[in-house]
Amino acid sequence: MSAEPYKCPFCEVAYVDKCIVTECVKAPHFGLVPKGESHRNGCNGEATDGGVSVTVKPLRAPKGVVVGEIDLPEALVSRRKTTRLRTPDDDDIGPPRDATEVQRRRRIVAGDPTIQSCFTTYNIRTIVEAYKRLRSRVHEAAVALKQKPGSDDYKKTFRTSLEFHPLVLNKVKLNYRIAFSNFRLFPSRENRIHNGDGAVSIDDNFIIIRDENNWPTTFEKTRVVPLTVKIARTLPPDSPTTHARALAELVQLALENKSIEWWAYGTPNLNDDQFGLVVESFDHLYWKNQYNRSAKAGEPKP
Known part of the structure; x- marks a missing residue:
């Protein structure tokens, strides 16, 4: 933007x-x-x-794979x-x-x-919105096939359909299933797009989102700990205006003691009894209803 x-x-x-x-x-x-x-x-x-002709989906898909008329980003790249x-x-x-x-x-x-000859984006918002549309399309198709949500057939349709669509996150080749993570999964040791819900707060240096769920520290899920998302309140001098607007909006949410549904790109690191996910850029942080508020691109005083 x-x-x-x-x-x-x-x-x-x-x-x-x-x-x-x-x-x-x-x-x-x-x-x-x-x-x-x-x-x-x-x-x-x-x-x-x-x-440049951009093809985001092949003409034929394997049996059981849902390929809808949805434009899906194929790669997350650095902002030019x-x-x-x-x-x-x-x-x-x-x-x-x-x-x-x-x-x-x-x-x-x-x-x-x-510049690449495929649908790329530097902002995870575009990827997240495409991911949600794809999941909705797969759900509708599975239900139309009389597959009950939660059944083995339904899960298989979901898994194979998401895996069919490639997604590269900063040169790491993944797909629309394994590129995303939430509190039900052990966080990958490599960068992924993580999703949760949590309250927004601020301190002297960071915007902080404390997820409302605990995240597993092992594949077996024998131990769970809190997860905190952080992004710096100080913007680099050459930052785009949309980053200033996003910062102002998060500060306002914190002042109002609001919770948000968030997505963040990065790697959660386990320190003592807590995961910490430090987001390096506002291009890599998105929340539901972002930019639909009246916050202006100037950070209010806490």
Whole structure:
């Protein structure tokens, strides 16, 4: 997510967000404003003339696997650093002068080695929302097959369907089943997307979420301990505005003594009698109804 107004980075025609701020079944993308508008000076909105064909699901799935019309991110990647496309002598006013300038900008982006030819995201929110839609679709399909929730057939449909869809978390190859974890599972020693419910609080240095459930310290679940999620209250100087907004929202939730359903990417570490999950970026923390509050991008005083 980024601040409006949105524009094509090459020809600067106006964009409107589609499935970026609001949740929907399609992949996040931009649309032209007004409807019927077109790109300028030979631009097509892509870094190359043909664009990149992104396939998020194969045409055929094994028997018993649910493949719905859902756009699923295939990889969590690091946020790309901002690239300046305008020339140093540009006054930052008005669209590109001609087709030559549009082509120059497209070559800069096309030559970026970090861009992948699949549906990627740097924010776990996109992955979590896709995961929830996939689970809902699998549930509906299993029930339509007369599979009772909790039955062996139902569990098998769920397991095989989630495993069928690949998901890479920062170069670690996983799938939509094993990439997620909660208090019912022994936390992996590698980074995963963890989920829970807990109250938000603050101290001098961190936003803190204390999960309401205890988490197992062994595969056998013979011992359970609390889990705490932490993220720093101090933002790096080059942080996007959405991080400041997320920080302000969490501080407000803490001041109101609120609990949230949260998702966090990282590795819980067992220290004494507690798991600690330190989240390194607001790109890797998401909670239900995030950005639906009135908190502004400035941290209130506790």
